[in-house]
Amino acid sequence: MVAMQTHYLKIGQLAARAGISVESLRYYESEGLISANCRSENGYRLYSDESIQKLGFILHAKKIGFSLKEIKRLLGLRLNRDQHTCEEVKDYTGAKIREIEQKIADLVKMKSALVSLHEACCGGNETADNCSILQTLEAPFTFEKIESGDS
Amino acid sequence: MVAMQTHYLKIGQLAARAGISVESLRYYESEGLISANCRSENGYRLYSDESIQKLGFILHAKKIGFSLKEIKRLLGLRLNRDQHTCEEVKDYTGAKIREIEQKIADLVKMKSALVSLHEACCGGNETADNCSILQTLEAPFTFEKIESGDS
DNA sequence: ATAAACCCTGAAGCTTACTATAGGGTCAAG
DNA sequence: CTTGACCCTATAGTAAGCTTCAGGGTTTAT
Numbered sequence: 561m562v563a564m565q566t567h568y569l570k571i572g573q574l575a576a577r578a579g580i581s582v583e584s585l586r587y588y589e590s591e592g593l594i595s596a597n598c599r600s601e602n603g604y605r606l607y608s609d610e611s612i613q614k615l616g617f618i619l620h621a622k623k624i625g626f627s628l629k630e631i632k633r634l635l636g637l638r639l640n641r642d643q644h645t646c647e648e649v650k651d652y653t654g655a656k657i658r659e660i661e662q663k664i665a666d667l668v669k670m671k672s673a674l675v676s677l678h679e680a681c682c683g684g685n686e687t688a689d690n691c692s693i694l695q696t697l698e699a700p701f702t703f704e705k706i707e708s709g710d711s
Numbered sequence: 712m713v714a715m716q717t718h719y720l721k722i723g724q725l726a727a728r729a730g731i732s733v734e735s736l737r738y739y740e741s742e743g744l745i746s747a748n749c750r751s752e753n754g755y756r757l758y759s760d761e762s763i764q765k766l767g768f769i770l771h772a773k774k775i776g777f778s779l780k781e782i783k784r785l786l787g788l789r790l791n792r793d794q795h796t797c798e799e800v801k802d803y804t805g806a807k808i809r810e811i812e813q814k815i816a817d818l819v820k821m822k823s824a825l826v827s828l829h830e831a832c833c834g835g836n837e838t839a840d841n842c843s844i845l846q847t848l849e850a851p852f853t854f855e856k857i858e859s860g861d862s
Numbered sequence: 863a864t865a866a867a868c869c870c871t872g873a874a875g876c877t878t879a880c881t882a883t884a885g886g887g888t889c890a891a892g
Numbered sequence: 893c894t895t896g897a898c899c900c901t902a903t904a905g906t907a908a909g910c911t912t913c914a915g916g917g918t919t920t921a922t
Contacts, residue, residue, distance in 0.1 A: 738879070755900080
């Protein structure tokens with residue numbers, strides 16, 4: 561079933577509807593993610609239902625953590641579905657899930673280190689001369705232990 | 712007790728000991744985090760025990776998630792302990808903890824969205840024409856629901 | 863008819879934490 | 893005495909995802 565194109569949206573209208581800025585939309589275009597279906601006589605971008613749907617896809621993917629570069633690849637899969645397998649698509653989400661898990665694990669580590677610091681501190685109104693937080697950040701630090709910290 | 716300064720380190724030595732690059736060290740200096748205690752006759756940076764300790768503080772704080780800008784503030788607290796309270800320091804870590812918690816929560820949301828997508832997909836060898844992942848990213852999307860997603 | 867609110871392009875600027883490059887001085891070994 | 897490993901400064905480039913600016917047309921309301 562082919563839906564009839566009721567009317568086109570101008571960039572400002574689409575941006576408002578999507579809750580993003582006009583500039584972002586143009587930026588997405590410059591990055592090859594989405595372009596207007598056509599232009600009006602005066603050169604204004606005109607977006608059809610199809611573009612609106614595509615923008616939905618983009619924002620949805622963005623929301624669940626894909627970068628614009630990755631979304632561009634996803635859009636390629638989307639467009640040429642028949643040339644790709646479900647496996648391929650699933651591998652993509654799988655990799656992303658592992659990536660996110662890694663980020664979470666890193667943050668959880670940071671958080672627990674911070675929480676121990678935080679809880680050891682009296683938080684009192686006296687001067688920080690003997691503040692345990694500062695002391696811990698300071699003191700028992702050997703450089704060797706640090707290197708492996710960053711991803 | 713005042714420790715005697717045994718000898719100074721040159722920038723390459725300190726960098727090697729800390730497991731960071733010489734350029735990073737100079738960058739930290741340019742950002743006002745740490746500078747050499749003095750210079751040798753030929754202009755080489757010379758770092759004393761005090762600087763080494765300070766760098767330890769910096770890397771430690773970095774490891775638990777503080778940005779360089781934040782570390783600069785922490786160094787201010789550290790230096791003028793007597794003009795600040797434990798409360799102040801503790802507030803700082805508290806805020807950072809909440810920030811990290813927020814990031815974790817966002818990532819967890821992303822992950823669970825991704826996992827439902829991922830699990831719904833057959834992952835089979837057939838073409839992605841009916842791939843549930845692509846369909847879900849595509850279809851039931853209304854712009855209104857998106858806006859509140861980003862921090 | 864004129865001002866506000868749109869639209870266009872192209873280029874530069876922002877943030878963070880560096881890395882790299884250009885151009886040049888210093889120092890120890892062979 | 894030259895090669896290589898250091899050190900210095902200053903400037904530019906990187907990634908990501910925009911935002912802002914400069915300079916200029918268009919459309920809509922008053």
